[in-house]
Amino acid sequence: MARQPLRSRARARAQAFLRGTTELEPLATPVQGRARLGRRTKELVKRLGPEDIAVIDHADIDRIAAEDLIASGVPAVVNLSPSSTDRYPNTGPLLLLRAGVCLVDAVGAPLFDELRDGEQVLISGGGDVRRDSEVVARGERLVLQDLEEQHMLQRARIDRAIADFAANTAEHVREEGELLAGEFHLPRTRTSFQDRHVLIVVRGTTYRNDLRTLRAYINDVRPVLVGVDGGADALLEAGLQPDVILGDMDSATDAALRCGAELIVHAYRDGRSPGSARLEAMGVKHLVAPAVGTSQDVAMLLAYENGAELIVSVGAQFNLVEFLDKNRAGMSSTFLTRLRIGEILVDAKGVSRLYNPGVSGRLIWIFFGVAILLTLIVVLVSDPLRELFELIWLKIEVLLGL
Secondary structure (H helix, E strand, O other), X not given: OOOOOXXXXXXXXXXXXXXXXXXXXXXXXXXXXXXXXXXXXXHHHHHOOOOEEEEEOOOOOOHHHHHHHHHHOOOEEEEOOOOOOOOOOOOHHHHHHHOOOEEEEOOOOOHHHHOXXXXXXXXXXXXXXXXXXXXXXXXXXXXXXXXXXXXXXXHHOHHHHHHHHHHHHHHHHOOOOHHHHOOOOOOOOOOOOOOOEXXXXXXXXXXXXXXXXXXXXXXXXXXXXXXXXXXXXXXHHOOOOOOEEEEOOOOOOHHHHOOOOEEEEEEOOOOOOHHXXXXXXXXXXXXXXXXXXXXXXXXXXXXXXXXXXEEEEEOOOOOHHHHHHOOOOOOHHHHHHHHHHHHHEEEHHHHHHHOOOOOOHHHHHHHHHHHHHHHHHHHHHOHHHHHHHHHHHHHHHHHHOO
16 A cells, blocks of 8 residues: 655644644545546546546556546546555656546545445545545545655666566567467458558557657558557547557447447457457457457557558557556567567657658648739739739730630
């Protein structure tokens, strides 16, 4: 459980003593709202609003989850797991507090049994969760200054996380070596990748900015658009139509899965495919790709094996914290996939810096039209030019016998 540093607690007690109180008084304003319960944060955020208090069970809140919670407008989040376990310097709790969201750790509290979805609850200044006058959970309201101090300590100890991560990667490289050898079966798709650019979108930390900066590239090059699970919704949010959606189908919305894209379910190596059940229930056709690694890895290999000229990655994880945010203990599959793909894989930021869209035909025609319009305006407001124009037109009529 994430605890306030002792120095902070001592400071609070000293302040309470100076006020002449025997107990710690509430340190913040109470928050009231409807409890919305969900064990999977990425599913819960789809039905949250400004009147709700999110009740989650999310150890080490990652940046994406925090951004989604902030975007939903909720004033408070109650977490039944430690928001930061000290395993690595996760930024999610900091983002929530900096955005003004009340964050309470009520580790182990049985709120999923005690509360009904939509019930009115109140979070006290200290972090207790109340229903009417009854305390249904004792919690700890996290403080920004304390979290910032904790985050600095976590960053100082990150060498431990790096060592564990590297050891796990090395251990699993041999197990997932088929990615490098190409010993896996990928389905035949109706979408053609041959000699085309392929844009693979993962709903990572930078996907919104990446898609904005790549707008000219997408409009001019018309790459194949592949959404990895929630990356399909990222494309639709940006006003783009995905050609392929690949993943275990637990993050993409029903609207995305019905948008007309080709659907490919990433299954386990032995062929088990939990994501297929959802698509079958929806009555939509799909293919199955059994393979080791992440869905992002499989999407890249699908494009590569089908002859893509260039693969552009949007929102992918490229540093240790981002991998740990995804609860990845290692990166063996990602490491092997990038070894196999080699030089045809580039990050979105590299494309945005190097791609020069030039002047499109549409802009040339707009410029030409504006130039003609300005010329006519100048002729009409200038008497000498208007008389000259009339004289030239008269000669043209004489020559043509009009």
